[in-house]
Structure formats: structure tokens, C-alpha cells
Amino acid sequence: MDKPVGILTRDEAKALGLQRYFTGRPCKHGHIAWRAVSNHTCWGCISIAKRDEYAANPDKSKQRRARYYSKNREAEIASMRAYNEKNKESAAAKSKIRYTENRDTKRAKAREWAKLNPGKRRAQHIERKARKKSATPPWYGEWDIFVMQEAGDLCVRRGEVTGREWHIDHMIPLRARNASGLHCASNVQVIPAALNMAKKNKMILTQPLEWLKHI
Numbered sequence: 001m002d003k004p005v006g007i008l009t010r011d012e013a014k015a016l017g018l019q020r021y022f023t024g025r026p027c028k029h030g031h032i033a034w035r036a037v038s039n040h041t042c043w044g045c046i047s048i049a050k051r052d053e054y055a056a057n058p059d060k061s062k063q064r065r066a067r068y069y070s071k072n073r074e075a076e077i078a079s080m081r082a083y084n085e086k087n088k089e090s091a092a093a094k095s096k097i098r099y100t101e102n103r104d105t106k107r108a109k110a111r112e113w114a115k116l117n118p119g120k121r122r123a124q125h126i127e128r129k130a131r132k133k134s135a136t137p138p139w140y141g142e143w144d145i146f147v148m149q150e151a152g153d154l155c156v157r158r159g160e161v162t163g164r165e166w167h168i169d170h171m172i173p174l175r176a177r178n179a180s181g182l183h184c185a186s187n188v189q190v191i192p193a194a195l196n197m198a199k200k201n202k203m204i205l206t207q208p209l210e211w212l213k214h215i
């Protein structure tokens with residue numbers, strides 16, 4: 001009968017120049033593990049003995065390790081390199097997982113903040129949009145910021161009263177065909193979202209309260 005793959009007698013392992021062999025039978029301590037060709041010792045027993053030895057006298061183990069290392073320097077360096085290569089991938093994977101978790105937490109927090117601060121969220125949104133279009137003038141200051149936040153709050157309050165959506169609108173659009181409005185206190189109004197979306201960057205509803213004629 002053929003032996004299962006991987007099962008070797010000690011003599012077969014020796015003939016192949018191997019340092020260990022595998023019988024598939026447990027040692028007297030129940031380990032089903034490699035055996036050393038040199039003295040039949042079970043690999044599981046060896047590793048337990050080494051662990052106990054280290055616990056009893058870490059310095060001695062470290063010194064032995066250092067002596068071994070100085071004798072087998074090149075092989076050790078190669079195996080450390082291989083270990084690092086392997087670990088590099090798992091380290092990258094871990095950092096990717098951390099990044100994703102972090103990102104999700106940040107997003108959840110931002111959503112939570114937006115829910116609690118709907119007015120500020122609108123102000124923030126319009127600020128960001130203006131920055132993207134480089135429409136914020138250099139003299140933009142405290143007053144403008146205050147007006148944007150008030151406008152954001154006004155959107156929320158009007159929304160509650162009317163049951164429809166309101167937007168902060170730049171009266172002169174930031175990117176109209178023949179004009180470039182500025183992002184500042186004197187160029188914003190709060191109008192129904194539907195009007196704002198119909199307006200886009202057209203030169204309409206550019207005068208204060210003009211929008212009232214369209215609702």
C-alpha cells in the first residue's frame with residue numbers, strides 16, 4: 001500500500017538530506033508534528049522546551065541567538081528580508097483597513113454634525129463652492145461669514161415654515177457668461193431651491209427681492 005503524501009520514515013528523510021521527517025503519529029505528549037532526523041525529537045516538544053527555556057532565562061536565550069546569528073549571518077539576513085517582505089503586505093493591508101474605518105467614522109460624524117447644524121452646513125456648503133470657483137474676495141471678513149451663517153439659518157427656518165427647500169443663492173452668479181459675481185455678504189439671498197436650480201448661472205433674479213415675483 002502507498003504511503004500518504006508527506007509521510008516519510010526517518011531513513012527516507014535522511015537519504016533525501018532532510019533535517020526533519022513526518023510520521024503522522026503523535027509523540028508521547030500528543031503532538032502530531034515533525035520529528036528531528038538527528039534525534040527523533042518531536043518539533044512540538046522542542047518548541048515548548050524553547051519557550052520554557054526562554055521564560056526561565058531570557059538573557060541566555062538571547063545570547064545563544066546572537067551567537068547563532070553571528071555564525072549564520074547571511075542566511076539570517078535573507079530570512080529576515082523574506083519576513084519583512086511578507087509583513088509589508090499585511091502592514092499595508094492593516095493600514096488600509098484603519099484608513100477605511102477612520103474615513104467611515106469621520107463621515108458618520110460629519111453627517112451627525114450636519115443633522116444637528118443644518119444652517120451651518122448650508123453656510124459651509126456655499127463657502128466651499130465659492131472657494132472652488134475662487135470667487136471669495138481678499139477682503140472677505142467677519143461680517144460676510146456672519147451673513148452666510150445667518151443665511152444658512154434662514155434657509156432652515158423658512159424650510160420649517162413653508163415645508164420646502166431653500167438655498168443660499170449668489171445674486172450675480174459666480175460664473176455667469178458675462179459676469180463673475182463675488183462670494184460676499186452683499187451678493188447673497190435666500191431663495192426657494194427650485195428657483196435656484198432653475199437659475200443655475202443665468203443672469204436672472206439678480207436684484208434683491210426679484211425672486212418674490214416668481215413664487
Ligand SMILES: [Zn+2]
Nearest residue numbers: 027031042045
Ligand atoms: Zn511532542
